[in-house]
Amino acid sequence: MNDRPLLLATRSADKLREIRQILADHPSLRVIGLDEAGVEETPEEEGIECFETFEENSLAKARYYAARSGLPTLADDSGLCVDALDGAPGVYSKRFAGRPDLKGGGLDRANNALLLEKLSGVPEAERTARYVCVVALALGDGEEHTFRGTCEGVILLTERGVGGFGYDPLFYIPEEDATFGELPPERKNALSHRGRAIRAAGNWMARGLDESGYGL
Numbered sequence: 688m689n690d691r692p693l694l695l696a697t698r699s700a701d702k703l704r705e706i707r708q709i710l711a712d713h714p715s716l717r718v719i720g721l722d723e724a725g726v727e728e729t730p731e732e733e734g735i736e737c738f739e740t741f742e743e744n745s746l747a748k749a750r751y752y753a754a755r756s757g758l759p760t761l762a763d764d765s766g767l768c769v770d771a772l773d774g775a776p777g778v779y780s781k782r783f784a785g786r787p788d789l790k791g792g793g794l795d796r797a798n799n800a801l802l803l804e805k806l807s808g809v810p811e812a813e814r815t816a817r818y819v820c821v822v823a824l825a826l827g828d829g830e831e832h833t834f835r836g837t838c839e840g841v842i843l844l845t846e847r848g849v850g851g852f853g854y855d856p857l858f859y860i861p862e863e864d865a866t867f868g869e870l871p872p873e874r875k876n877a878l879s880h881r882g883r884a885i886r887a888a889g890n891w892m893a894r895g896l897d898e899s900g901y902g903l
Contacts, residue, residue: 692719696752696762701852709885745823753825765820814842818880836883
């Protein structure tokens with residue numbers, strides 16, 4: 688059993704819960720959140736994700752929290768890329784509505800409302816989109832790795848389902864005839880961009896832990 692924890696660099700309770708569920712198949716990876724690690728929230732955190740790619744943002748976040756905690760750190764940057772909007776909101780998915788006064792469900796509702804407004808009049812066949820997630824690992828001594836996952840879907844005209852978070856009630860998977868907001872968590876995690884990226888990172892870490900520790 689590994690005694691050194693892996694820090695999950697997120698302040699989102701929803702994301703923390705989801706990542707822990709995805710990594711549950713790797714009991715050798717002892718994951719903790721920022722609060723458990725005693726990493727207090729600071730205003731400068733708002734400026735970490737200032738880059739134009741998911742890779743750059745996830746690496747910046749992993750490096751920042753690894754430096755503050757002294758722990759191997761996993762961070763992700765995720766977003767929704769809509770073809771009819773030339774890939775927007777992309778890396779700005781969380782900040783799409785421009786509402787720094789909102790958090791959690793209130794921010795999700797504002798972002799979803801703006802997305803529907805911008806897609807008003809766009810036919811269903813042209814509402815294709817994909818979720819993208821890039822996971823970064825900062826393991827110390829400059830060792831870093833990234834893992835990418837994607838999931839294809841369609842943006843609906845109205846929300847369906849109360850599960851998930853973010854744009855999930857609007858993100859429809861034709862093969863499942865359901866949105867991420869309608870799927871049970873275990874099925875969503877099996878299909879999602881974050882599930883694919885996190886599993887790739889988890890598999891890599893578990894192999895490394897078995898073989899040499901990789902600093903964990």
